[in-house]
Amino acid sequence: MTSLTTTFLTPADLSATTLPCHDAEAAELFFSERPAQLEQAKALCAACPLIAECRQGALERAEPWGVWGGAIFESGRIIAVKRGRGRPRKNQDPGA
Template sequence: MSVVIVDSWVDEWATQARCSDQDPDALFVRGKAQHDAKAVCKTCPVLAQCLAEALDNRTEFGVWGGMTERERRALLRKRPDITSWKSALRAGMASQVKAD
């Protein structure tokens, strides 16, 4: 049995984002409208890359990677030990293995 590590990380992710063809203002909303913005993220193929970008750059506004600014701030407070969210999320994706 061989084990293949799958690394599906995409560095040039923005053009592949589910929201790339939508009005950007729809992602920078407040209140209940954030639920609609987050719904776009649920099936996005580059959700982790988007979230890592926002967390690593401490992006203050908008829905990124399926999280509101409040949710991202809470995550950053909860995990101050993570210095690179890109590395952490990429490693998590790569840990998925496929056995032949």
């Protein structure tokens, strides 16, 4: 299996430990079911030097879910936001 680090950069160019998705403590954020955690993962991607390559690779592979290149993927497509689990409220307006 090829990783983004081995595909785009040599070890002399960038250490895998500098990539936000390679942080063991943050790894679960990238595949969370919770929208707030996915937004945190997107924020971590913002400063990544491989953001464009990561997103393009995920599109080519039609990644089924997760945050790739600062975007949320679902069913191989980029979605703007992920809805939380459960039914939406009947009354969206608290004053109604």
